[in-house]
Amino acid sequence: MPLTIAAVGDVMLGSDWPSSNLPRKNILLPAAALLKAADIAFGNLEGPLCDGGTVTPGKANAAHSYAFRTPTKYGKWLQEAGFDVLSVANNHASDFQGTGRTQTLRTLERLQIAAAGASGAATLVKGVAFLGFATNQVSPNLNAIAAAQALVRQAKKTSTRVVVSFHGGAEGAAYQHVPRGGESFYGESRGDLRRFAHAVIDAGACLVIGHGPHVLRGLELYKGHLIAYSLGNFATYGRMSLRGPGGVTCVLSVTLDEGGKFVQGRIHPMVQTAPGGPQPDPTKQAIKLIKALSQADFGKSAPRLAPDGQFT
Template sequence: MPTKSRFAPRGRAVSFRIAVSYTVATAGVAPWFAPPAAAQTPPKTRPMVIAAVGDIMLGSTYPDRRDLPPAGGATLLADVAPILRRADLTFGNLEGPLADGGKPAKKTGANSYAFRVPTAYGKHLQSAGFDVLSCANNHASDFGVSGRVSTRRTLDALGIAHAGSERDDVAFLSVQGKRVAVLAFATGSVPANLNDIPGAVRRVRDASARADLVIVSFHGGAEGSRYQHVPRGGETYLGEKRSCSRSERASAAWTCTP
């Protein structure tokens, strides 16, 4: 409201001009006295929380059912399920096919195992909160093509995405309005091979062009008592240092010990 003047006629004239200006402003024309528009603060976005676990083996019916857990596996993931469900995206490595029949596709023995997880156990993965699973590992093909097909069908029916079941099996998910791609690599001829570096680069770049975020998993390494410890010192993989640890993080930057 304008400040009242000692001269009444002049004060009325000022009031009139302001009233006219306000009327024009409401018609879409910025008045001469309009204050600058306040800068709009972009809405705050909550960080995306991703949970990831390693090898998942819920039990096997091969060579017999003695290796199955009690209660049909219903309580296996009970302790970790509340944590996994809180994440926006939960990932794991399914170490074996979900299948109810078939014959082993490899020779088994004292140090060679074949896993066959009952398809009914898939619902335990779903209820625990898993959104996407890697099928790229050395046990995914224990029961051959039929085992891999059964695994994909079971996961599809449960609404769980999968990656690495075949060479070009890439999972795409929508998480918090973002398109997320998940790629899984392993050794062997079925999944995308982690030792094919040019091929891996090509696949990651292709996924990057189709997604806002790309998650890459690989299943590899060595087994046995000689390989159960992390070396003290610097490690390099694919030309990058791998000797950084969370405890060494300082001032929002990674500090790597050579």
Template sequence: MEGFFLLMKPGPKLISFCVLCLSIAGCINPAMQQAAKKPETAVDTIIPKPTVDSTVHIAAVGDMMLGTAYPNTNGLPPDSGKNSFKEALPDLREADIAFGNLEGVLLDTGAPSAMKLKFRSKPYLFKMPEYYGGIFKDAGFDMLSVGNNHSNDFGLLGRDNTMKVLDSLGIHYAGLKTSPTKIFTLNGVKYGFCAFSPNSQTVSLLDVEGAKAIIQNLKLQSDIVIVSFHGGGEGVAFEHVTQASESYKGERRGNVYAFAHAAIDAGADVILGNGPHVSRAMELYKDRLIAYSLGNFCTYRSVSVDGVCGLAPLLKLRIDKKGRFLGGNIVSYRQSHDRGLERDTLNRASRRIKMLTETDFGQPGLSISEDGAITPVTVN
């Protein structure tokens, strides 16, 4: 019997068994017998809850145009665009959300907008074959801005067909007057997305009060609101954020500084700028990140990639589920007309954005290292 007890695991059940044996043997008093009849206390088994990732990972790039079939197919890459994002696929696909600005339309047949052909300067009209939509999908893009100065290159047909193609692929988009916003849920997080531009048929960047109303409404329905804007002048003369209204070739391009701050005041959590075809500074405002321009990322032939125009940053940022910026990284890529998009081990894009940020903002609220690491900085 003694050996039997030694083999049993100590616990409530063993104690009850011992009490029973002693009771039978007459070696226990009635009070002890009564205690033994009490129901044993339940012992909770603590099972660790699965870890829930409270961080949202976003990958964002600037302007994308994978070639144009106008006026003929000579403007398309020889590989039909299949390898456009080859170098950046890991960075794009691993993110919870991947974003970019779609310059131009997805359209197989159709004539350019008559208004565009009346421009005195040479018109750059961007029309990608419809199946190029699958290239964006395969690269991992979840969300595209279609609010820019090339979304109306082929009129109503181009706009409608682009939306039709993106719908068929499950890619979310916003920025046109007919589709100003998008709300969707991914991995349990509800996103609100909107995009703005100073151009025809897009949601106006110049109407700041209207933009604030749109953003406020999205915030009421969403966990995180992501805002894209296409604004500011174009080219190397427009690298700096001036905090004033900008114009380009007689066209009003907005005060992007005032717009971005107003957007965050209205409830935006991330601001992703594009349009100048060069990178611009970044800033942290009310714990929310503003990227004033992510420059060009993948623009085949028809867009200049000389000098700083060839720098192609890919912004990776981490925010919590309330939209607050936690940290990030600028991955430097570079593109040329003959080799396309390539990883830049010299980190020229991140170094350029670091310099612009330090030059344009005395207290940007963040720090950017030479290799592109972004960390929030407490401003006293």
């Protein structure tokens, strides 16, 4: 049977470090109906769910480095919004070292939300295998393409539908386009994302979902499979910049057939304004932006978006 996945970008529900900047109500609820309408709802958990712990030494200077710590009690909001699986493969997963990673995984397990990217093993959710990649030392590395392909082939043994998510690419409004070749940011190799995405599809992945640049990027159809190169900021409260394209977001709905082939998709446009949290966007900025970026970067390989965000 066909299956629909609702995917979003970065989710960070506020931080209590270095000082408390936390919302008073569940900022995810305006998108809950869209997430729950899908068979599986996916997002990137941008930072640990953690009580206490010690900040990673390299991020201890709050004036010059970003580190996030969301209290574990806020995990309930993820469950209320309808998330089934969250990636923990990103550059903030270790903001509070091993303590943060362990508490995050325990909290998600308690809430019956699957975690992707904590290891190279695929996470099965309703028969779909999820893999998460980043550029850190605790998750599978997207720069190791041959190793990534091997993990996809292994996951393919457990499911006909393998979804790959990655946290990569340079960050900010200047990096909305997907370049050819590798990207770097502050001296860190952030991946050759076209090469990576094509390689994991060649190995058997049926859908690739990107996040990391904090802005939306274009969509590409490659060998009958969809690649979303970045779904941007989705629900990022407090310290994230939401100016300009940083505040334009969406819920991406993708339907796959039994073999994993792309059937149809839709962009549900949303927007964030400070201090953060998604709201429906009647101006449909996300549709217009993704359409323009897709056509500019991928030409004939870009899906054709209708004015309401649908594409086949």
